[in-house]
Amino acid sequence: MFDIKEIPFSRYGSFITISPNHHEDGERPLYLRNIRNGDNEFGEVFRIDLVHEGNPLPYQALLSPTLLRLESAEGFAEFCITETRVLQIRSHCTGIRLTGITGAYDYAVPVENERWEVNHSRQEMRYMLTSIKGNLVVDAPFIEQRCEKIIVDFLPDPLSGEMEGVIEEFTTVYQQRSYAAFSEGHNLVKKEYKSWLENTLEIPEQYLRGKEMASYITWSCVVPPEGMLTRPAMYMSKNWMTNIWSWDHCFNALALAKHNPNLAWDQFMIFFDLQDRSGMxxxxVNNRSALWNFTKPPIHGWTLSRMWEQNDFVTEEKLKEVYQPLEKWTKWWLTFQDSDQDGIPQYNHGNDSGWDNSTIFHKGTPVESPDLSSFLVLQMEVLAEIACKLGKNDDARKWMDESQALLDRMLDHFWNGERFVAKRSGTHEIIESDSLVLYVPLILGNRLPPEILNKLAEDIKTKGFLTEFGLATEQPDSPFYREDGYWRGPIWAPTTMLLTDGLLSSGNKDLAFEVAEKFCSMAAKSGMAENYNALTGEGLRDPAFTWTSSVFLILGHLLAAEETR
Structure with a gap:
């Protein structure tokens, strides 16, 4: 069982979600939500209550991957999203009340006996409400252009005490149909989820509870192709981070690559489907729109190399599909993100780095940071490898030469003899920072001189980054450190993944496994949170995040493989 206050109830391929609003004070009622259209609003359609003899009941919510059960002293109600657009409900000795969260033009109309349509214009969705067993009672007085209220009661049959009903979302015309019994629909969803769980990465037994949570979060956060979404997309969360971002998707793709390669490829390629002519x-992106004010760092070459290591599904056909988009993406950074023309690409905003408020940006932008050059060194190397496999030998030589040239410039520009530093573009003023982002060049592994690799690993151990729970994103003794400071202290899954991979690539195996073990132990205990307090291990911000779940599974699988050696 999971906590509905932390983890929403949903399913693979659906925008239908049930959860409380985390921003409410005091009472935390559940809402039926439509999580389309981005994270600017919560998407409430109906408030959900249990009722008995017309009065709301207190209840306890019990959440499993395929069923939400509300228990009260008078009886219970159960919810199952049996199809991606169909929510089926049943109850015993209690009714279910849906109170519409309405706007300017929302209304409800009777369609036929025991069936009503609710047109929720605020959420741009229609809902067909059907009573299968029991009674449907609707209070929806129409005033001028809308119903001043919409209150729907699914009530049990007075003799049997049983109720079954259906809520189906649609956009234009409802297609007449019948519905399978609740139990039959639930059994089909259980089979589907069981298959997903069985294909989730194997991890050590001590993290089993964490695996169950990570498996459910990743399964339930996938939404279908719709609008701007060209492929099935694993959202970051169905709490409120209801989009996908252009580096988050890479970590989710990595966790799927071994056992669910087609979905992994969809996660990886979806942003390239949207790529601008410039390469950006x-x-x-969500179903409605994409945001172009910012971007995210070019970790895609690194991701692709880690994906094709897992199995042979990255075929020549797929390499042809990705080569030109990856090339354009690389050239965009080299061409349009180097305003002083010194051959060192820059970030124009912290959001572009993924480390939104990192201390490397505390003096303003643009900033030249060694992590960006490191990603591009790897990405050009991957382009060379793809070009070679596709018979583009001249391209392969060109990309290898450019990769080596950028590596040489990077070492000369950022390494001060003791550490990597960030600099202001143009003036090349050194930015004083104790951010973990300056250690990301570890992902270059043995491409770096041994003395640099050794110094980076030693600093991670001795400069306070490695806490009891994992890698803090800012040294805890830094004046900028904040316990809930986003990228100024908390532990994050993606940075943990990148640094663990870098430590392994550079031969620091023991330290890599120590970092992985700390992170997995913390996540299994504190949940798959957006980030964590580096000094207590407490989960922070969004409590049900997919890239955290994916990194937990990847690192847990790494530890499991090590155990079997």
């Missing part, structure tokens, strides 16, 4: 990728 949008910052995020």
């Amino acid at each position: 990728l949008p910052d995020f």
Whole structure:
């Protein structure tokens, strides 16, 4: 069982979600939500209550991957999203009241006996409400252009005490149909989820509870192709981070690559489907829109190399599909993100780095940071490898030469003999920072001189980054450190993944496994949160995040593989 206050109830391929609003004070009622259209609003359609003899009942919510059960002293109600657009409900000795969260033009109309349509214009969705067993009672007085209220009661049959009903979302015309019994629909969803769980990465037994949580979060956060979404997309969360961002998707793709390669490829390629002519990728996308004010760092070459290591599904056909988009993405950074023309690409905003408020940006932008050059060194190397496999030998040589040239410039520009530093573009003023982002060049592994690799690993151990729970994103003794400071202290899954991979690539195996073990132990205990307090391990911000779940599974699988050696 999971906590509905932390983890929403949903399912694979659906925008239908049930959860409380985290921004409410005091009472935390549940809402039926439509999580389309981005994270600017919560998407409430109906408030959900249990009722008995017309009065709301207190209840306890019990959440499993395929069923939400509300228990009260008078009886219970159960919810199952049996199809991606169909929510089926049943109850015993209690009714279910849906109170519409309405706007300017929302209304409800009777369609036929025991069936009503609710047109929720605020959420741009229609809902067909059907009573299968029991009674449907609707209070929806129409005033001028809308119903002043919409209150729907699914009530049990007075003799049997049983109720079954259906809520189906649609956009234009409802297609007449019948529905399977609740139990039959629920059994089908259970089979589907069981298959997903069985294909989730194997991890050590001590993290089993964490695996169950991570598996459910990743399964339930996938939404279908719709609008701007060209492929099935794993959202970051169905709490309120209801988009995908253009580096988050890479970590989710990595966790799927071994056992669910087609979905992994969809996660990886979805942003390239949206790529601008210039080569830029949008910052995020949802079914309605993409945001172009920012972007995210070019970790895609690194991701692709880690994906094709897992199995042979990255075929020549797929390499042809990705080569030109990856090339354009690389050239965008080299061409349009180097305003002083010194051959060192820059970030124009912290959001572009993924480390939104990192201390490398505390003196303003643009900023030249060694992590960006490191990602591009790897990405050009991957382009060379793809070009070679596709018979583009001249391209392969060109990309290898450019990769080596950028690596040489990077070492000369950022390494001060003791550490990597960030600099202001143009003036090359050194930015004083104790951010973990300056250690991301570890992902270059043995491409770096041994003395640099050793110094980076030693600093991670001795400079306070490695706490009891994992890698803090800012040294805890830094004046900028904040316990809930986003990228100024908390532990994050993606940075943990990148640094663990870098430590392994550079031969620091023991330290890599120590970092992985700390992170997995923390996440299994504190949940799959957006980030964590580096000194207590407490989960922070959004409590049900997919890239955290994916990194937990990847690192847990790494530890499991090590155990079997």
